[in-house]
Amino acid sequence: MRKLPLITFTVIFLIGCHSNMDYVLKEKDVIPEGTAFNPKNETLYISSIYQQKIIGIRKHREEYDAIDRVNFGDLSPIGIAFDPRTETLWTCAALAPIVNRGGGDQWRSTILSFKMDERKGTLIKKYAELDFEIPAFLNDITVTPDGTVYATESVNNQLYTIDPEVDSLEMFIELEGYTFPNGIVYDRHSKDLFIAVDQGILRLNPAKKKFHLLEASEGVDASVIDGLSINGDYFIGHQSSKVTRFYFNESKTRLMRAEILDSGDEFDSSTTGKVGGSFYYFIVNSQIRSGINQTEKTIKTMDSLEQVIIRRIKL
DSSP: OTHHHHHHHHHHHHHHHHHSEEEEOSOSTTOEEEEEEETTTTEEEEEETTTTEEEEEETTTEEEEEEOGGGTTTOEEEEEEEETTTTEEEEEEEESSSOOTTOOOOOEEEEEEEEEOSSOEEEEEEOOOOOOSSOOOEEEEEEOTTSOEEEEETTTTEEEEEOTTTOSEEEEEEOTTOOOOOOEEEETTTTEEEEEETTEEEEEETTTTEEEEOEEOTTOOOOSOOSEEEETTEEEEEOBSEEEEEEEOTTSSEEEEEEEEEEOTTOSOBOOEEEETTEEEEESOOOTTTTEETTTTEEOOGGGSOOOEEEEEEO
16 A cells, blocks of 8 residues: 555656657758647647748657758748648748848748648649748738738738638738737637737737737736747746746736746747646747857757757647
8 A cells, every 4th residue: 555655756756757748850050930739649840040941749759851852942931830720730931030041132032821730741832932022921820710811020020811712821910019020829809910020019900000018017027929829817928038928907008017938048039839738838949149250150960959859838
């Protein structure tokens, strides 16, 4: 009978270790940016800026190339989103002053869609590239239940959309008064979009095209968020060296309090993450700044890069 408590403790310990765990990518020169989760086969997709491909990690232990580089040409995948209804992976793609194997410093950006099977993605459509005389950069992306796509454009402070009825990439709204729209998420309950900008988190009603900045209680700093997710009564936001929970009130008009979900010495430009079931999966150290020679816009040598950590945390 004395062995029972020890056995019970051992089981609990093993469950805990299995819940929160790290997966290390096979390649160091990835420079990952976007994340998306496929609940059907429990696969996390990771976009690679430098390798110009999308990696799949199934059940947090099996890694493979889900979408090959040939599909992107000289562009790099940036923000990505998965639509489980149609099994479509949507990705912003860009050639900008970022590092990819093709090089170049032109500002070009568009959206691509891929039909995903168990292992690979097949290109459905590459939309017309943004025709801008000035730089443009489609950054993050989300999909609503009816299949409407919304993407943030960070340089000109705009929001773009793809209406499934029209099936073309169009400018939706200018976010006047706010800068660098980045992470974006659709809330099924309020039917609103929430968008991370330099100043905090915007709430936007797509039907009315009305938006406002969420109020924040004293001590809550929601500025300069990259990836943005929503789960229960809180957002999850990435602020480079930490991942934070931002709890909101019932009407989703105010950020009530914030707490650090994860941080540590291993963090290095944590960009995005996605909720998958009862877990949160995210990029710990993209090295999107430290791994790049900012003057020459080239990736640093392999011995200067760290192994890339993809972390899973029980929510």
